[in-house]
Amino acid sequence: MIAGASNVRSGRLRLLRGPGARSATARRGDRAARRRLGVAMLLLAPALLGLGLFYGYPLVASVFWSFTRYDQLASPAWVGLLNYRYLFTQDPQIGAAVVNTLWFVVVLVPVRIVCALIVAGLLARARTAPGLWRTIFYLPALMPPVASVVAFVFLFNPGTGPVNQVLSWFGVQGPLWFNDPAWSKPSLVILGVWVMGDLMIILLAALLEVPRELYEAASLDGAGAWHQVRHVTLPTISPVIAFSVVTGVIAALQYFTEAAVASGVASGKATVGSGTATLLGYPGTSLLTYTELLYEHGFASFQFGYASAMAVVLFAITATVLGLTIRRIRVFRAEEVR
Amino acid sequence: MSKTTLRRAAAVAAAAAVVAGLVACSPGGSAGIADAAPSHLSGTVSLWHFFTGREASVVQGVVDDFEKRHPDVKVDVHAGQDDEKLQKAIASGQQIDVGLSYSTAIVGSFCSSGAFRDLGPYVKRDGVDLSDIPAAPRSYTEYKGTRCTLPVLADTSALLYNTKLLAAAGITKPPTTLDELESDAMALTTYNPDGSIKTLGFDPLMGFYENSPAHFSPMVDGPWLKEDGTSAIGTSAGWKQLIQWQKRFVDAIGYDKLQAFTSGLGQEFDADNAFQTGQVAMEIDGEYRTAFIADQAPDLQYGIAPTPVMDGLGHYGASYISGNVAGIAKGSTHPELAWALLKYLALDTDAQVALGNGLKNVPTITSALTSPTLEVDGDYSVFVDAATDPHTLTSPATSDGAAYLTTFTTMWEDYQSKGGDLDAALAKLDEDIDNEKALSGP
Numbered sequence: 001m002i003a004g005a006s007n008v009r010s011g012r013l014r015l016l017r018g019p020g021a022r023s024a025t026a027r028r029g030d031r032a033a034r035r036r037l038g039v040a041m042l043l044l045a046p047a048l049l050g051l052g053l054f055y056g057y058p059l060v061a062s063v064f065w066s067f068t069r070y071d072q073l074a075s076p077a078w079v080g081l082l083n084y085r086y087l088f089t090q091d092p093q094i095g096a097a098v099v100n101t102l103w104f105v106v107v108l109v110p111v112r113i114v115c116a117l118i119v120a121g122l123l124a125r126a127r128t129a130p131g132l133w134r135t136i137f138y139l140p141a142l143m144p145p146v147a148s149v150v151a152f153v154f155l156f157n158p159g160t161g162p163v164n165q166v167l168s169w170f171g172v173q174g175p176l177w178f179n180d181p182a183w184s185k186p187s188l189v190i191l192g193v194w195v196m197g198d199l200m201i202i203l204l205a206a207l208l209e210v211p212r213e214l215y216e217a218a219s220l221d222g223a224g225a226w227h228q229v230r231h232v233t234l235p236t237i238s239p240v241i242a243f244s245v246v247t248g249v250i251a252a253l254q255y256f257t258e259a260a261v262a263s264g265v266a267s268g269k270a271t272v273g274s275g276t277a278t279l280l281g282y283p284g285t286s287l288l289t290y291t292e293l294l295y296e297h298g299f300a301s302f303q304f305g306y307a308s309a310m311a312v313v314l315f316a317i318t319a320t321v322l323g324l325t326i327r328r329i330r331v332f333r334a335e336e337v338r
Numbered sequence: 339m340s341k342t343t344l345r346r347a348a349a350v351a352a353a354a355a356v357v358a359g360l361v362a363c364s365p366g367g368s369a370g371i372a373d374a375a376p377s378h379l380s381g382t383v384s385l386w387h388f389f390t391g392r393e394a395s396v397v398q399g400v401v402d403d404f405e406k407r408h409p410d411v412k413v414d415v416h417a418g419q420d421d422e423k424l425q426k427a428i429a430s431g432q433q434i435d436v437g438l439s440y441s442t443a444i445v446g447s448f449c450s451s452g453a454f455r456d457l458g459p460y461v462k463r464d465g466v467d468l469s470d471i472p473a474a475p476r477s478y479t480e481y482k483g484t485r486c487t488l489p490v491l492a493d494t495s496a497l498l499y500n501t502k503l504l505a506a507a508g509i510t511k512p513p514t515t516l517d518e519l520e521s522d523a524m525a526l527t528t529y530n531p532d533g534s535i536k537t538l539g540f541d542p543l544m545g546f547y548e549n550s551p552a553h554f555s556p557m558v559d560g561p562w563l564k565e566d567g568t569s570a571i572g573t574s575a576g577w578k579q580l581i582q583w584q585k586r587f588v589d590a591i592g593y594d595k596l597q598a599f600t601s602g603l604g605q606e607f608d609a610d611n612a613f614q615t616g617q618v619a620m621e622i623d624g625e626y627r628t629a630f631i632a633d634q635a636p637d638l639q640y641g642i643a644p645t646p647v648m649d650g651l652g653h654y655g656a657s658y659i660s661g662n663v664a665g666i667a668k669g670s671t672h673p674e675l676a677w678a679l680l681k682y683l684a685l686d687t688d689a690q691v692a693l694g695n696g697l698k699n700v701p702t703i704t705s706a707l708t709s710p711t712l713e714v715d716g717d718y719s720v721f722v723d724a725a726t727d728p729h730t731l732t733s734p735a736t737s738d739g740a741a742y743l744t745t746f747t748t749m750w751e752d753y754q755s756k757g758g759d760l761d762a763a764l765a766k767l768d769e770d771i772d773n774e775k776a777l778s779g780p
Contacts, residue, residue, distance in 0.1 A: 069779050071737070072429045073451035083777065090773040092745070092766075159602015179601035181755075268547065269606050282545070283597075284751060299422060301741040302447040303777045 059315070066309035071302035083309035096285040097293040103185055104255050104289070105321075109248035112192050113241065116199035121233075123200075124207040134204065141197025149261040150270075152191045153178050178266035181286035188258055188287070199244055206240040207233065242329040246322060253318050256295070259287040290314060371459050376674050380410035383675035386419040386427070387438035389697075394418070396696030400689050404682050411675060428453045434667040435676035438490060438683075442478045442660045442732070443739035447778075449481035450737050454665030457485045460677045466685065472725055474659045474732040475702045481735045488684035489702035491693055492661030493624040494724040495553045497646060502639045503537075503619040512620075512643035514654055516557060516580075519620070519646040520587050526619040527591065535591070535599035538612075540620045542587040543596050544750045547606045547613075548623050551746045552658050554580060555731050558651040562733050562742065567775060571746055572768035576651045581750060581760060583648065588754050597755075609634040625721035629698035642717035644724065657724035659732050661702065700725045738778035742771045 041048075066083055068076035087094060119137055126133050140148065156163050156177035164174030175183045214232045223231065234241070263282035264270040270279075280296055281288030290310070298307030389397050394417040401413045419427070421444055424437050437454065448454040461468065468476060468485075475489040497519075499512045507526050513519040519540060526539030543549060551560070558576030563569060571577050588596060603617060604610025607630065612618040614635035622645060631638050644655045664683060666676040682689050690706035693699070695713045700721055706712060707722055714722055724730055733740055749767045753760065 069777070071447050071451055071778070072425060073447060073453040077779070086773065086777055090770075092770045093748070157602060158598060176598060176601050179597060265605075266601070267545065268600070268603055281748075284755065285748065296744070297777075300443070300744075301738040301774075301778070303738060303741075306777050 062308045062311050062315075064308075065305050066312045068305045068308075070305040070308070072304050073302075076305065079305065083306045084313075086306060087309055087313065091293075093281075093285060093288060093293055096281070097288050097290045100185065100259075100286065100288055101253060101255060101290040104188075105249055105252040107185070108189050108192050108255075109245065109252050111189055112196050112199060113244050113248065115193045116196040116244075117203050117241075119196070120200050120204040120207055121229075123204055134201075138197035138201055140195045141201075143195065145195075145257045146261050148191065148195055149258050150265055152187070152194075153262055153265040156187060178262050179283055181284045184262070184266075184283055184286045188262060191258060191262075199248075202240055203237065203244070206237040210236045238329075245329070246325060249321060249325060250318060253314065253321070254291050255289045256291040259289050260292055263287050371463065371673065373463070375464050375677075378410070379408045379675055379678055381672055381675055382412045382414055383435045383672050383679050384414040384416060384433060385436045385438065385679060386416045386424055386434050388418065388420045388424075388440050390418045393697055396693065399696065400683065400692050403689065403692070404679060407682075408678070411678075413679065425453070428667050428669065431669050433669060433671060435670040435672050436664055436679050436683075437667050438662060438664040439487075440662055441739075442663055442735060445479060445487055445663055445735035446481045446737040447739060448665060449484045449486035449735070452668050454486035455668055455670070455673065457488065457666065457677075457680075461485065464681075466681070470685065470703045470705055472659075472702070472704060472707075472730070473728065474730050475661065475725075478660060478732045478735055479663050481737070487663035487665040488680060490662045490664045490683050491690070491697060491699040492659050492702050492725060493626065494657040494659050494700050494721045494730070495548065495556075495622055495624050495645060496657060496720045496724065497620060497643045498613060498623050498627060499620045499641050499643065500613070500616060500639065501641050503616065507619075512641060513646045514643070516583055516646050516648045520583075520590075523587075523620065524590070533595075535595055537616065538596075538599060538618045541596065541600060541612075541618050542584055542591075543593075543600055544584065544747065544754050546600055547611075547621060550743075551750060552660070552733055552743060553622050553645075554584075555658050555733075556645045556647065556652055556656045556729075558648050559653060559656075559729065559731065563736070567736070569742060569768040569771035571742075571771070572764035576648070578760065578764060579648060579651065581753065581764075584750075585754055585757070585760075593755055611635075613640075614638055625700055625718065626698055628715075628718060642720045644720055653727070653729035655724065656727045656729035656731065657721070659700075659725060659730050661699065736775070736778070738774065741774055741778075745771050745774065 065076055067078060067080060069079045069082070070076035123130065123134055123137065143151075155161050158164055158174060158176045158179060161177075163177070167174040177183050177187045210233055214236070215228055218228050218232050260280055264279045267279050267282040280292045291314070294307050294310040294314070297303040297310065385401065387394075387397055397417070398415060401415055405411060405413055419437075421439050421441055424434070424439060425444070427434055428437065449456075460466070471479075471489060475492055479485065479487040479489050497512060503526060504510075504512070504522070507522075509522050509525065513522045523539030523542075526537070528536040530536045541547075541549070544551075544554075554560070555562075558574075558580045560577045560580065561570040561574050603612040604615065611630065611634070613621045613623070613627075614631060616638075628642075631640065645652075645657060647654050647656075664680055666673055666680060670676045683693075684690075685703060687703065687705040687709060690701040690703050691709050691712050694701040694706060695711075701707050701709075701712065702725070704726055707725055712722070733743055736742065746767060749763055749770075753763050
């Protein structure tokens, strides 16, 4: 009421003062707006500077270098579409790298989310020592990726590891795990599930936020456990699931450390420095990911121009995949937010 | 002019400015040298190398000797700097005088880009005789006629064999041919009741420890590149025969059995190395293995023999050699001091012997290789002799870090597991290597 009365009053005043008076008011308003904009820009300056320096510049530089022959030592030489032609028509390893990377996107991401959701669901219902259980399931996520991969490769060592030893007690001949091209990627999925604590904790928080009244209402309406999950839990926590999907897809497209360390250790030639790049992908090319191939070209073969072309293509693919993903997920639509 | 047009023009101008900036920021340039070497050296010179721990202290000892010879010179040592750091530091214009790399792979890129200075003018001015460097190290330290590095120790490879296991199998001397290697290996291989491998005479799998095309190359005197820089591998009868021999060997035992056995072995550079534990009776390895054995398995009874060769193709006694290289960075502000230090590390007999004894690598000048002060215990002479063997091979430098070696290894590993048409695989290999060469330019 008060705001409405004020607007009416100011309208009357404008009418009484005529067009000149309105113009002066508008000018004052403009000056105030500019001042506010200036202050905002000043406050935003550090962030904008960082964005330009560490995001904008590398992005523009990568696009430029992707059209050049560049080894980071001599000046870049313009080669037009040579790098892209090699990428799309000649690189003998790009097929394997793309297939492996997409495999992680399609398998690793959903498996991790589903497992994390199941564990979070169980923990949300835990009545005995819930803090202890949550800590136990979250702890592996605190392990540095390199340490967890090294530990896993040793645990799953076909000859000396305890996993195959235990399997043999039950008469099961364990596979070669990280040393078998058919099992190397699934082995990394098992590792990914083990370190799902980061996902599990945000899903658990989301589950605990679901109003209990909704379950009570659904129960009164005769909904069983499955229907409660289907029609109450999942719709309520869908924003968090969507977040997990988006961040998971981005991480899978850039999958590097776990695959690289697993290859080095499983090959029996774990080392640093010289020769590191030659171990990428072991066994065979089954663990060669797109970013590993990019690294190999950029830093072992001094083909930074080509590596930049690969980076540009990865950026375009990531943007496209995420664009499509976001369009498919209802939670990101404006009407849903409203 | 409309606002839209103005905005577009501004955007194009900004993009052009960024591109110009990127080009301008890119490194380049070189410097001339004085007509005569300075009569007295003084000042501070920096040395970047990759060694750490005990090995770094060996290098420091040699640096101390250099400083004693030149009391007015101080060497600022930066240890633990691997090739990636070295490359970034040079590219970003950091003050580096002498850079020591562990890989010959950098030579092509560093020479062609000027990241390491052309040493030719220094060599010519000071009348340095490079003939003391054996042919192979002399060749892998230059690229297309530009000598931008000098060798500072090298690795050679040979056959290491467990004398106790060979004697138990009734084998009195190490194999000298590939046929002997295979038959001895089969005699030395034992199996568990379930048919799995218990101990292996020789692991033929490409990719096992030091099994690589490079270390296998002396077996058939395998060529790498033609004069024009294109691949010579696919058209080499020697390589084809070697791959066929290796594949037959693998199939005779069984790829899956070998892969299962190899998967359970210890790490190459750990104490549970399969040769050191006796799980593998013979292996191709480098001279550095002797230091690991002395430290981790001092009771191991073993001998060293030249790499076995294929009848009529390889040269028995020859080896594959590659190693550390050092050069003067383009941004060096004390190039004369850098040249003096580089000459000392690479061409001084005492320095090379001290480094060779301390690091247990092979010196890269003949005077040090034949020096009575070089510690050559037992069969170690096999490695030392191989360094001066005229048939000893190396892989030529390319501007893409000898990427053809990785491409070849990938192809070989694929063939040993899947088989298929070898001729087609070799033709594809040549095509892939030549295509990739275009990425790095002429």
